[in-house]
Amino acid sequence: MDLAYVCEWERWPKSTHCPSVPLACAWSCRNLIAFTTDLRNDDQDLTRMIHILDTEHPWDVHSVNSEHSEAITCLEWDQSGSRLLSADADGQIKCWSMADHLANSWESSVGSLVEGDPIVALSWLHNGVKLALHVEKSGASSFGEKFSRVKFSPSLTLFGGKPMEGWIAVTVSGLVTVSLLKPSGQVLTSTESLCRLRGRVALADIAFTGGGNIVVATADGSSASPVQFYKVCVSVVSEKCRIDTEILPSLFMRCTTDLNRKDKFPAITHLKFLARDMSEQVLLCASSQTSSIVECWSLRKEGLPVNNVFQQISPVVGDKQPMILKWRILSATNDLDRVSAVALPKLPISLTNTDLKVASDTQFYPGLGLALAFHDGSVHIVHRLSLQSMAVFYSSAAPRSADEPAIKRPRTTGPAVHFKAMQLSWTSLALVGIDNHGKLSMLRISPSMGHALDVSLALRHLLFLLEYCMVTGYDWWDTLLHVQPAMVQSLVERLHEEYTRQNAALQQVLSTRILAMKASLCKLSPCTVARVCDYHAKLFLVAVSSTLKSLLRPHFLNTPDKSPGDRLTEVCAKITDADIDKVMINLKTEEFVLDMNTLQALQQLLQWVGDFVLYLLASLPNQGSPLRPGHSFLRDGASLGMLRELMVVIRIWGLLKPSCLPVYTATSDTQDSMSLLFRLLTKLWICCRDEGPTSEPDEALVDECCLLPSQLLIPSLDWLPVSDGLVSRLQPKQPLRLQFGKAPALPACATVQPDGLSRAPGQPKIDHLRRLHLGAYPTEECKACTRCGCVTMLRSPNKTTAVKQWEQRWIKNCLCGGLWRRVPLSYP
Numbered sequence: 001m002d003l004a005y006v007c008e009w010e011r012w013p014k015s016t017h018c019p020s021v022p023l024a025c026a027w028s029c030r031n032l033i034a035f036t037t038d039l040r041n042d043d044q045d046l047t048r049m050i051h052i053l054d055t056e057h058p059w060d061v062h063s064v065n066s067e068h069s070e071a072i073t074c075l076e077w078d079q080s081g082s083r084l085l086s087a088d089a090d091g092q093i094k095c096w097s098m099a100d101h102l103a104n105s106w107e108s109s110v111g112s113l114v115e116g117d118p119i120v121a122l123s124w125l126h127n128g129v130k131l132a133l134h135v136e137k138s139g140a141s142s143f144g145e146k147f148s149r150v151k152f153s154p155s156l157t158l159f160g161g162k163p164m165e166g167w168i169a170v171t172v173s174g175l176v177t178v179s180l181l182k183p184s185g186q187v188l189t190s191t192e193s194l195c196r197l198r199g200r201v202a203l204a205d206i207a208f209t210g211g212g213n214i215v216v217a218t219a220d221g222s223s224a225s226p227v228q229f230y231k232v233c234v235s236v237v238s239e240k241c242r243i244d245t246e247i248l249p250s251l252f253m254r255c256t257t258d259l260n261r262k263d264k265f266p267a268i269t270h271l272k273f274l275a276r277d278m279s280e281q282v283l284l285c286a287s288s289q290t291s292s293i294v295e296c297w298s299l300r301k302e303g304l305p306v307n308n309v310f311q312q313i314s315p316v317v318g319d320k321q322p323m324i325l326k327w328r329i330l331s332a333t334n335d336l337d338r339v340s341a342v343a344l345p346k347l348p349i350s351l352t353n354t355d356l357k358v359a360s361d362t363q364f365y366p367g368l369g370l371a372l373a374f375h376d377g378s379v380h381i382v383h384r385l386s387l388q389s390m391a392v393f394y395s396s397a398a399p400r401s402a403d404e405p406a407i408k409r410p411r412t413t414g415p416a417v418h419f420k421a422m423q424l425s426w427t428s429l430a431l432v433g434i435d436n437h438g439k440l441s442m443l444r445i446s447p448s449m450g451h452a453l454d455v456s457l458a459l460r461h462l463l464f465l466l467e468y469c470m471v472t473g474y475d476w477w478d479t480l481l482h483v484q485p486a487m488v489q490s491l492v493e494r495l496h497e498e499y500t501r502q503n504a505a506l507q508q509v510l511s512t513r514i515l516a517m518k519a520s521l522c523k524l525s526p527c528t529v530a531r532v533c534d535y536h537a538k539l540f541l542v543a544v545s546s547t548l549k550s551l552l553r554p555h556f557l558n559t560p561d562k563s564p565g566d567r568l569t570e571v572c573a574k575i576t577d578a579d580i581d582k583v584m585i586n587l588k589t590e591e592f593v594l595d596m597n598t599l600q601a602l603q604q605l606l607q608w609v610g611d612f613v614l615y616l617l618a619s620l621p622n623q624g625s626p627l628r629p630g631h632s633f634l635r636d637g638a639s640l641g642m643l644r645e646l647m648v649v650i651r652i653w654g655l656l657k658p659s660c661l662p663v664y665t666a667t668s669d670t671q672d673s674m675s676l677l678f679r680l681l682t683k684l685w686i687c688c689r690d691e692g693p694t695s696e697p698d699e700a701l702v703d704e705c706c707l708l709p710s711q712l713l714i715p716s717l718d719w720l721p722v723s724d725g726l727v728s729r730l731q732p733k734q735p736l737r738l739q740f741g742k743a744p745a746l747p748a749c750a751t752v753q754p755d756g757l758s759r760a761p762g763q764p765k766i767d768h769l770r771r772l773h774l775g776a777y778p779t780e781e782c783k784a785c786t787r788c789g790c791v792t793m794l795r796s797p798n799k800t801t802a803v804k805q806w807e808q809r810w811i812k813n814c815l816c817g818g819l820w821r822r823v824p825l826s827y828p
Contacts, residue, residue, distance in 0.1 A: 001379065001393035001431070001443050003735040004481060005726065007058045008439040009037075010739055019438040020048065024072050025421035027432060028081030029346075030819060031055045031475040032103060035421065036072045036086075037438050048072055050086060050096070051740075054103050054786045055430075055477055056725040058440065060821060061740045062104040068092060074122035076167070079129065081475075085167055087119035093169060093179070100794065101812045103786060103819040112179040112189045117171040121204035121216070123276065125178075125234070127163040128154035128212075130277055131472060132350035133367070138464040141501045146464070147471050148350075152277065153212035156180065156234050168206060168232070170216055174198035178234050180241055190241035194218065194230045203271040207279035215248065215279035219268045223286045226250040227271065251327040255286055255293050264335075265293055270342045274370075274384055277348070281330075281385075283370070285339050292339040294372065295332040296387055302326050331387045336374065343371040343422035343431060345384060347468075367428045369445075373419035379431070381445065393443060427465045430478035444481050459487060463494055470513050473817070476520070477787075480727045485525040492518050492528070515539050516816035520787060523728055533629035533719045536788060537612065538639060539815045544605055545642050547806050548649060551598070555590045564591040572645045576686055580651050580678040592652045594802075599653050599660040601800035604771040606653070609646045610662025610677070611715040616643075617680050618714045620697065620705040629719060637689040644685055647678050665713035673712060680704055718766045723789035767792050769810055770803075787818030794822065 018038050025035040032054055039047040048068040053061040066072060070089035077084055084096040084106070091114035099105040130152040137145050154163035166180035166188075174195070180188040194201075194216060202221030208214055214232040219225065229248035234241065253268070255261050265286035274281040280299040285292055304322040347367030369381040369390045381391040395417070419433035419441070431443040447461035462479060469476040483491065499507065499514050519535035522528035549565030562570070571586050616630050633639050651674055654661040664673040683701045688694050708714065724743070729736070738744055765774045767782075769792040774780065781794040796807050813819065 001381065001391050001445050003393075003395075004430070004442040004444050004730050005058065005736040005738055006439055006441045007053075007061075007738040007740055008437070010741065019420060019434065019436055020071055022071065022073055023420040023434055024075040024086075025423050025432065025434050026075040026077050026084070027423040027425055028077035028084075029079070029426045029472075029474040030081035030103075031425065031477045032077070032081060032819075033058075033423070033432055033440075034075050034077070034084055035434050035440070036066075036075065038071075048088070050075070050084075050106075052084070052104070052106055054819065054821065055432075055442065056727065056786055057821070058442070058726070059738050059740055059743055060104055062106060064096075064106055066094065066108075068094070070118070073119050074169075076122050076124060078124045078165075079127055085122055085124065087122045087169060089118040091115050091117040091119060091171060093119065093122065093167065095167075095181075101820055102783060102822050104821045110181065110185075110187050112167075112169075112177065112187060114169070114171055114175060114177050114191060117173050117175060119169045120172050120201055121170040121206050123168055123206040125155035125164065125166045125168060125180075125214075126152070126208040126212075126277065127165075128152050128157075130210075130348065132348055133464075133468060134350050135367075135464070138460060141498070143467065143471055143498075143502055143506065147468060150210070150348075152208075152210045155208060155212055155214060156236065158183070164236075168214060168234070170194070170201060170204040170206065170218065172201050174201050174218070176216060176230075176232055176243060176245065178241055178243055180234075180236070188236070188239075188241050190243055192243035192245060194232075194245055195228075195247055203268060205271050205273050205282075207273040207275070208277050209279050210277075215273075217271055217273065217282055219271050219284075221267055223253050223256050223265055223268050226252050227268070227282075227284065249299070249325050249327055251297060253284055253286055254295055254329050254332055261293075264288060265291070270339065272342055272344055274344060275346070275348065283342065283344070283384075285342065287338055290338055292336050292374075293333055294336065294339065294382075294387060296330040296385060297327050298330050299325055299327055330385055333382075333387050336372075337378075338375045339372055340375050340418045341371075341373040341420055341422045341433070343373075343424045345370055345424055345428045346426045347428050369428065371422055371424060371431055373422050373433060375418045377418050379419065379422070379433070379443070391445065395441070425478035426474050427469070427476070427478050429465065430481055447482060455487075459490055459494070462487070463491060463498070466491070466495060466517060467498060470510055470517060473513070475787075475818075476517065477727065480520060480524065481730065483521060483524050485527070488521050488525040488528050492521055495521075512539055512542065512815075513817060516788075516818075519816060520727075523723070530629050531632060534632045536720055536790075536815065537630070537633070538636075540608075541612070541639060541642060543809065543815060544609065545646060547809070548602070548605070548646065550805075551594060551802060552591050552649075555588060564588070567591075568645055568649070569641075572648060573641065573689075573691065576682065578679040578682040580648060580675050583648055584652060587648070587652070589652055592649065593656065594653065596657050598800055598802045599657045601798055601803045603660045605806070606650050606660060607662045608771045609643065609650065610664070610674075611717060613643055613647065613677050613681055614664070614708070614712060615715060615717055617677060617684070617705050618708045620684065621702055629717075634684070635688050635694075637685060637694075640681065640685040641689060644678070644681055647674065647681065650674070651678075667711055671711065676711070680708075718768075720768065720789055723787075725787070725789075765791070769807070769815070770798075772797070782823050783820040784823045785814035785816060785818040786821055788814060788816045790814050790816070790818075791823070 018040055020036045020038045027033050034052045037049050039049050048066045049063050050066045051061050051063050066086055068088040072086055072088050074087040087093045094108045094111040096106050096108045099107045130150040132148050132150050134146055140146055156164040158164050164180055168178045170176055174193060175191050176194055177191040182188055200220050201218045203219045205217050216230045216232055219227045228250045231246040231248055233244040255265050265288050267287055269287040270285035272283045282297050284295045301323045304324050345367050349367040368384055370384045372380045377395040379393040380389055382389055417435040417437055419435050422433045424431055429445050431445055433441045447458055465479050466476055515535045515538055519532045522531045552564035554564055575583050575586060577583055616633050619630050622628055666673055687697050764776050767774055768790045782791050783794050784791045
């Protein structure tokens with residue numbers, strides 16, 4: 001493990017952020033981190049704050065006054081990573097969601113209340129989606145073998161089997177409360193006692209079973225008392241929420257049964273199920289003032305022995321032997337330093353070998369480890385079943401400032417602070433910790449867990465986790481932390497190989513996601529940075545093509561023939577004529593008739609298509625330079641065919657409304673620019689199309705492309721802006737010191753920007769999705785992607801239906817799948 005960066009608060013004269021007691025922290029599958037602090041003013045009044053940040057821009061933290069009257073005890077993200085639950089010591093639960101789908105703007109609209117009863121455990125109801133990772137099959141060709149869907153029932157279903165949303169919480173007095181979110185927006189809440197004899201619940205955790213039930217574990221805080229388990233069943237009867245509870249077998253910690261250590265660890269300080277959907281395994285930690293011990297327990301079915309007398313009367317045959325559930329200890333640690341925080345893995349690794357018999361190539365896999373933080377400032381990664389140490393981190397190295405050279409960093413020594421709350425990322429390759437000073441630390445966890453691995457095995461680990469993120473839709477930022485520039489080319493090639501092995505249906509589903517993943521990888525190496533523009537242009541081209549084709553309507557609605565878009569693709573693939581008018585003759589032009597206002601509103605997108613075709617053809621003579629953006633398009637038959645189809649569509653629409661055509665600056669007034677570009681594009685497409693043999697462009701085509709700059713003004717395309725994220729700046733593995741609310745000065749990036757990609761200050765800016773020019777100093781509010789840096793206006797300036805359809809595609813996520821965040825008007 002090593003430290004990637006730390007982010008701390010600036011101390012103001014009149015107020016200061018201090019860690020809340022207790023401190024809550026949560027990490028979503030979209031790599032959003034939420035944590036709590038208390039804001040103290042001059043009168044020593046405390047304001048309970050919730051802070052939400054994106055791991056790529058930790059300084060851009062959104063701090064919201066939670067309006068919780070007491071300390072916040074729990075934070076919990078939902079399975080999509082877009083909503084957050086917060087609960088406090090007064091029994092209040094709030095549900096937070098993004099305002100305008102912005103990662104740095106949050107609001108609370110619904111919630112529930114168990115007045116005066118502190119919440120000690122909180123969880124969203126399970127939606128029935130569970131994916132198992134088979135590490136031992138990481139070399140398999142099919143994603144279906146590597147990642148299998150596990151049969152798992154939702155906690156509660158609506159009509160038709162749709163999972164019902166809601167949350168469950170446990171209070172300190174032994175109550176369980178369930179709140180259900182009805183489709184109408186109403187909240188249906190019910191509260192029930194866990195058992196008839198209610199007692200104090202100091203610690204609790206919640207897990208789910210495959211049958212749709214809920215298991216709650218509770219402890220009163222004393223190691224001399226048993227750890228109790230309850231089964232909770234939730235149902236809706238007559239529009240009311242009903243809760244049924246049942247007592248399950250309990251356990252006493254092993255350390256309390258050892259006479260030599262009976263009173264050494266008087267308090268249970270941590271109680272956690274190993275996973276939300278793994279109710280059969282639980283982790284317990286008992287502590288004293290100076291030391292701790294950790295135990296791992298498993299719930300098993302065991303045969304109940306039957307006395308010989310009863311066996312003679314009624315012999316036990318086959319499966320008829322009575323079975324009981326019994327807790328068995330799997331492993332326990334020796335005496336440790338006092339544990340301050342525990343973080344459990346979220347990676348659902350499926351172990352084919354039972355319990356401790358783990359395959360040799362997976363015994364150091366990150367997803368098999370859980371993190372323990374100690375009061376001496378160290379963090380240990382231990383195996384989640386055997387509790388053997390796998391990696392250790394000591395917080396002794398002081399991080400450098402983002403603006404300070406490493407050589408000037410003074411050496412400082414002092415008492416190490418310890419983490420009060422920790423969370424592992426969803427691939428277990430990163431760990432975030434909040435210490436007792438309110439400072440956030442981001443740690444990298446090596447895929448090899450500190451053990452020597454050859455490059456091929458390390459690449460296989462990273463590739464496997466990238467594939468997992470591609471299949472699940474989870475953000476892969478934490479995986480990029482471990483990608484070195486020398487790995488990028490191999491990872492991109494192997495990722496493409498694995499993708500092409502999948503069936504056609506799955507390839508279509510994952511087509512845009514793999515492009516976004518390749519783009520984020522290529523940012524990390526100076527040799528591949530130009531390809532980032534190509535991948536984003538491919539994403540934009542696919543989106544424009546599908547949107548424009550969706551506007552086409554058949555002339556007769558009951559026509560059983562193919563859709564106009566499919567017919568367009570078929571005709572353009574079949575007819576290789578370089579004359580655009582001859583291709584148009586074979587199409588039913590009445591299917592292309594649109595409203596005049598719609599055509600005019602689409603002009604900016606049509607202009608981009610025309611400019612992009614002109615740029616690609618003009619760059620053909622320089623195709624030997626891979627650092628030039630657009631290089632990969634020159635040999636991509638599918639993309640060139642898509643551009644050819646769009647040129648035909650634009651030509652037809654131009655006959656209906658000439659003002660929607662792309663505008664070219666030509667040296668001759670009589671030149672038909674569209675026909676010229678289509679002819680050259682067709683010749684280039686024939687050289688590399690999938691249906692025929694590939695060949696190099698002939699000299700005549702190259703010569704004609706060389707003459708293009710003398711016939712048409714070549715546009716300077718506005719590529720994506722330089723991202724201000726941290727991943728590329730963390731490559732040297734030197735920790736950065738950042739400050740909340742203050743963007744660091746952008747140091748020299750590890751990657752070299754090719755010509756045409758950098759923008760000087762004061763140059764006009766552009767809306768990358770609408771292709772509208774915003775001017776050098778935009779006056780409209782804008783939002784930017786947290787990953788690729790794509791910028792677009794927050795509000796739509798156009799009310800046309802077709803433009804709204806285009807903009808609705810990006811209301812929640814960017815082209816690359818990244819989240820949006822509001823940026824200031826003077827964005828770079």
